[in-house]
Amino acid sequence: MLFLQYLVAGVLTGGLYGLIGLGIVIIYKSTKVFNFAVGALMTFCALVCVALVTNVGLPFWLALPISLAFAAFLGLLTERVGLRPLLAQPILTLIMATLAIESILYGTMLLFWEGYTISFPQGVLPGQTIFLGPIFIPHEFLYAFIVATACFVLVGVFFFKTQMGLRMRVTAESHVVAMALGINITRIFAMSWMLATVVGALAGIFIGNRLGLQVAITPSLAFKALPAIIFGGLDSLAGAIIGGLTVGILEKMAAGYIDPKVAEITPYIILLLVLLIRPQGLFGEERIERI
Amino acid sequence: MWRPCGVIDETYEQDLAIVRTFPQWTLTVAALGALALLPAYVSGVTLNTVNHIAITIVALHGVNILTGLTGQITLGQAAFMAIGAYSMEMMVRYWGLSFWIATPIAMLITGVAGVIIGLPSLRIKGFYLAMATLAAQFIVPWIIVNVRPDLTGGTDGLTVSPPSIGGLQLTSQESIFYLCATVAVFSTVFARNIARSRYGRAFIAIRDNDIAAEIMGIAVVRYKLLSFFLCSLYAGLAGCLYAIWMRGISVEHFTLHESIWYLGMLIVGGMGSVVGVILGAIMIRSLTILVTYIGPWIAVFLPPGTGTVLELGLGPIVFGVVVLAFLIYEPHGLARIWERFKAFYRLWPYSY
Amino acid sequence: MKRLSLSLVLMLLIAFFCMQASCFAEKPESISIGVMGDFSGPYAPVVGPTRPGTLDAWQYLNKEAGGIQGIKLEPILKDMGGKVDVGQSQYNELVSMKPKPIFIDMYITPLAAALRNRFVEDNVVSLVPGAGESLYPVGNSYAYYALYPEQIGVVLKWIKDNWKKKENPKFGIITWDTGYGRAIVTEEFYNWAEKIGVDIVDTQLFGIRDVDLTPQLMKLRAKNPDYLITNSTASGPLAIKKGLKEMGWDIKLINTSGGDWGTAALDPSLFEGDLVALHVKSFDEVDDPSIKTVMTYFTANNRTEKDKSLFYLVGWQVALLEHKILNQVVKDHGWKGLNAENVMKELNNLKDFAPLEGITKMSYSEKRRSPTVARVYKITKGKFLPVTDFVETPDLRPAKFK
Structure with a gap:
């Protein structure tokens, strides 16, 4: 019974990790850039959502799409201002650029929200805990989990069923090949940044609803998703979600059966073991190396 | 290695020398002299930052050997520094060793720890390896806090007593400066020499293509681990210096953020270049301090309400914008600017 | 050898301090107080409101309590943004100021713990959070609330x-x-x-x-x-x-x-x-005279609802304590005697100090460096x-x- 409860908690938190991971994977897949600014981006969008609800007074269901639109805009802006000028430069330089962007976003957030913890007004997510016998399922997490699954399905359909998705996959394969095929890869990059920021914003809103938002602490929550995406493979969409779930479950099991103290590092130890056996993550694409 | 036109080596010694020509010698001696006299003409606050830069340079040389030369991305340098700092302080505290004996041992301990963390590098490449070193960044503080909190002080950390040399305690910034600067200069020379030795060339071969390197007869396993060992050695040394500079250590000093920025400094400075290491460390460390003055300075000119807010937020914004602007202006790092400048003044007043 | 060198350093420090003291034996133009904290980093949700609190309190003290014998007090706020190394550098800046601030308030535990020995060496008195490791073994640190x-x-x-x-x-x-x-x-x-x-x-x-x-x-x-x-x-x-x-x-x-x-x-x-x-009175006791005084400044300076927190009051409390101690030291020993030793002596003898008609109570002793009351x-x-x-x-x- 306890086991089931830990499993439920793990799956539900894992969904949240998967959602953050999805945002990182989308960008990595198409641009090969690891986005260190993911935490700052998701916090920013979530803070905008809170501001729309509390300061402007919009209902949550209206504030949500507006803040997601803002997220898309912010992603576009980041790509255009920060990364476009560095096109075709060494990958590490681009990663460094995301670090610089993170600093800019952090400062901008401080201008508007200072260092206080900002919380959503209570009950923006309607409903209450569902009890299934002795097992309880918190509704806030359930929403997050449903949204994560929906995001995963939508992004999957987008990638594998649409023309644009096909272009994105070609770009992921090789930038040169994509350009030779007449694909406008700068547009693909902009697209993937927008998509990733929107997914991140959703994660940020759920986290904010849970823990409140603070400009220095909330971004670091994104690092919780790191073992998840390495676990699944940096360039695999399915891997992000499955990795998220695995890490979530591992964490709760470790906290439940061993000691909460080891919960945070258990994913990393498992991660090291996985990497030793499968260096490209569980679902990552195996690259055949040539000289 | 490029050299000015008309300089011709006549002996093997000349060919091997780092400092070649008379003007170079003059400049080197002048620069070292200026460095030695630095405490006389800067204030204690500036000197404090200079010390931090020196410590950073030591740590960054390690990152440069591992990431710049060998091509193995690391996100765990701060964790290695923590190992060095903690093992030094614990040896001083519980075994009564002096700082001067404890530091080399602490460096070796860190080196061994680095080799262990480096083991996955034999199979993992690229950003996946970065994540493996990231695991160290989480596991090491956890071990420090949880395994023997009675010895390591747990989350509280330890205060560090200043080392003494011949009865003189190194408490003032001046004395710490001489220690840090000496160490930084020697580690720079050592790093420079590593890069052009057999080992350095093997590292570079592995970075460019490890399979090709293996075919050419380079023992990839050995050299990768050696690279990790050297990186951690530097980190251990930097950690020990950090401990006596800060006068207290806890896991909150060696954060993931620090580790990420070590990589960041290297990229800003220029990968694989010793000059880049120095320039990157100077730029990021001094910029971090300088931007803290910008907010309060501008806030004076603004109405009271908006002023306080700007005071907090402006620093990080300026920091990010400057770094981003530098990257866009010169994506290959500050070292490339330096190279261009050298090429310019050698040819001046001709264009080529 | 160790003890010898230690005493040597201490003597040098004391000599240095005496030199410093003689430099400003005359009335200084203003007295500066160092206030360091993480006002924008991860600890900011808690200690952020210290900024407005401190500023409002010193405004009150300079305006209504007349500073220290007419000399204005000036808090120097430093935000270390959650970075310990930046904080260390700011601390060095504070202690190299002339005249050196005697009080340095620390609203950040890791830094206060790391610099514990430095406070003694630099001859400053520091007010730190109520975490054991930043206080004991006793140096020049005092907590502003009970452990x-x-x-x-x-x-x-x-x-x-x-x-x-x-x-x-x-x-x-x-x-x-x-x-x-x-x-x-x-x-x-x-x-x-x-x-x-x-x-x-x-x-x-x-x-x-x-x-x-x-x-x-x-x-x-x-x-x-x-x-x-x-x-x-x-x-x-x-x-x-x-x-x-x-x-x-x-x-x-x-x-x-x-x-x-x-x-x-x-x-x-x-x-x-x-x-x-x-350890302080509640904002919700609106009729209490001390809260009334605080709230006058709170509203006059347009503080927001978010500033209504414990550390806003801690900012007041620390300022009131420092004002009282500095005033007392100057009264007893004159401007010449305004140094860390006398300040600490005064602090160690503090019994049930209840400023502003009892917003809190503070007592310290040589061995116990944290206030001993809570509500x-x-x-x-x-x-x-x-x-x-x-x-x-x-x-x-x-x-x-x-």
Whole structure:
């Protein structure tokens, strides 16, 4: 019974990790850039959502799409201002650029929200805990989990069923090949940044609803998703979600059966073991190396 | 290695020398002299930052050997520094060793720890390896806090007593400066020499293509681990210096953020270049301090309400914008600017 | 050799200090106080309001209390943004100022702990948070509120005294896995709890970044405690209370300084009925003369609702304390005698100092460097209502430093 409860908690938190991971994977897949600014981006969008609800007074269901639109805009802006000028430069330089962007976003957030913890007004997510016998399922997490699954399905359909998705996959394969095929890869990059920021914003809103938002602490929550995406493979969409779930479950099991103290590092130890056996993550694409 | 036109080596010694020509010698001696006299003409606050830069340079040389030369991305340098700092302080505290004996041992301990963390590098490449070193960044503080909190002080950390040399305690910034600067200069020379030795060339071969390197007869396993060992050695040394500079250590000093920025400094400075290491460390460390003055300075000119807010937020914004602007202006790092400048003044007043 | 060199350094420092002192034996133009803290980093939700608090308090002191014999006091605020190395550099800047500030307030535990020995060497007096490691073994550090386990102790004692049932009250601890959170998990605390007859049934830790605490809470529920104890702030108590609500477990939470107005305002309905130990009067006692004075400045300077938190009052408290001490030292020893030794002597003899008509009570002694009072508050309809007056906390200093 306890086991089931830990499993439920793990799956539900894992969904949240998967959602953050999805945002990182989308960008990595198409641009090969690891986005260190993911935490700052998701916090920013979530803070905008809170501001729309509390300061402007919009209902949550209206504030949500507006803040997601803002997220898309912010992603576009980041790509255009920060990364476009560095096109075709060494990958590490681009990663460094995301670090610089993170600093800019952090400062901008401080201008508007200072260092206080900002919380959503209570009950923006309607409903209450569902009890299934002795097992309880918190509704806030359930929403997050449903949204994560929906995001995963939508992004999957987008990638594998649409023309644009096909272009994105070609770009992921090789930038040169994509350009030779007449694909406008700068547009693909902009697209993937927008998509990733929107997914991140959703994660940020759920986290904010849970823990409140603070400009220095909330971004670091994104690092919780790191073992998840390495676990699944940096360039695999399915891997992000499955990795998220695995890490979530591992964490709760470790906290439940061993000691909460080891919960945070258990994913990393498992991660090291996985990497030793499968260096490209569980679902990552195996690259055949040539000289 | 490029050299000015008309300089011709006549002996093997000349060919091997780092400092070649008379003007170079003059400049080197002048620069070292200026460095030695630095405490006389800067204030204690500036000197404090200079010390931090020196410590950073030591740590960054390690990152440069591992990431710049060998091509193995690391996100765990701060964790290695923590190992060095903690093992030094614990040896001083519980075994009564002096700082001067404890530091080399602490460096070796860190080196061994680095080799262990480096083991996955034999199979993992690229950003996946970065994540493996990231695991160290989480596991090491956890071990420090949880395994023997009675010895390591747990989350509280330890205060560090200043080392003494011949009865003189190194408490003032001046004395710490001489220690840090000496160490930084020697580690720079050592790093420079590593890069052009057999080992350095093997590292570079592995970075460019490890399979090709293996075919050419380079023992990839050995050299990768050696690279990790050297990186951690530097980190251990930097950690020990950090401990006596800060006068207290806890896991909150060696954060993931620090580790990420070590990589960041290297990229800003220029990968694989010793000059880049120095320039990157100077730029990021001094910029971090300088931007803290910008907010309060501008806030004076603004109405009271908006002023306080700007005071907090402006620093990080300026920091990010400057770094981003530098990257866009010169994506290959500050070292490339330096190279261009050298090429310019050698040819001046001709264009080529 | 070591002792010799140490005394040599100390003598040099004293000589240096005497030189300094003679430099400004005349009346200085203004007296500066160093105020360092993490006003924009991860600790900002708690200590952020210290900024406005300090500024308002010094405004009050310069305007209404006449500074120190007419000399204005000037707080120098430094924000280290959560970076310890930046903080260290700012500290160096403060102590190299001329004249050097005698008081340096630290609103950041890791830095206060790391620099503990430096305060002694640099001859400054520092006011630090109530975490044991930044205070003991005693140097030049003084806490502005009682140690965290001592604050909890006050609540435990109060519950025990009002306990009707036969068996001992049972408590479960769930706290942050950080230096701050673990400050209450000390041997002295457990021993003392056993002595007064309350049972600590379980101790669980959770990370700052944990969004879900199900395993910890499930384990605690299995032990069936009457109350939960935490030492965390902002997102910490919020995560605990949300988790409790979701699992349908109605249990009250006991918190220290971290459970102040700022935390309760995140979701007032969740924290209903919780117990918090604070060392100052409540914002909600609107008729109290001390709160009235504070609120005059609060509204005059357009402070927002978010500034209504414990550390706003701590900013006041520290400023009032420093004003009192500096004033006393100048009165007794003249401007010449305004140095760290005299200030510390004055602080060590402080007994039941209740500034501003009793906004708090402070006593220090040579061996005990934290105030020894706290009040138990119950959160009722979002308001902090006192259930006790200022009561003496148990002495839970680390045993080896008693």
